[in-house]
Amino acid sequence: MVIIAAGFLHPEHSGLLEDLKVEFDPRGNVKTNADYLTSVPKVFSAGDMRRGQSLVVWAISEGRRAAHAVDKYLMGESTLPLI
Numbered sequence: 001m002v003i004i005a006a007g008f009l010h011p012e013h014s015g016l017l018e019d020l021k022v023e024f025d026p027r028g029n030v031k032t033n034a035d036y037l038t039s040v041p042k043v044f045s046a047g048d049m050r051r052g053q054s055l056v057v058w059a060i061s062e063g064r065r066a067a068h069a070v071d072k073y074l075m076g077e078s079t080l081p082l083i
């Protein structure tokens, strides 16, 4: 018996993501620019949703960087720590 355990794919597209009409990268993850902004204005993405299945340390780092980017987007600057 051969069991294919092919998990760790992209986020579920149906529902929220398709409703928002965000663009996806070639791997099916939510595409953003360097500031975590998606193709839809005011919609940001970070963590597994953006970089694909990864590690908790990356999720924490991305969460902080995304918060910094959102703060900068709204306020023009940010003093939130990046690390």
Ligand SMILES: Cc1cc2nc3c(=O)[nH]c(=O)nc-3n(C[C@H](O)[C@H](O)[C@H](O)COP(=O)(O)OP(=O)(O)OC[C@H]3O[C@@H](n4cnc5c(N)ncnc54)[C@H](O)[C@@H]3O)c2cc1C
Binding pocket: 016, 046, 047, 048, 049, 053, 054, 055, 056, 057, 059
């Ligand atoms: C089985 C498994 C084992 C793992 N083991 C390890 C490990 O040993 N070490 C390690 O470092 N990493 C491990 N990881 C990876 C790690 O868990 C992830 O990289 C990390 O949790 C990603 O964090 P995140 O905040 O980006 O996403 P998540 O932790 O997936 O958080 C996303 C949240 O968004 C919520 N959500 C989704 N859609 C919606 C919606 N439409 N509206 C509202 N909320 C929504 C979800 O319910 C979830 O709570 C493992 C992952 C899996 C699946």
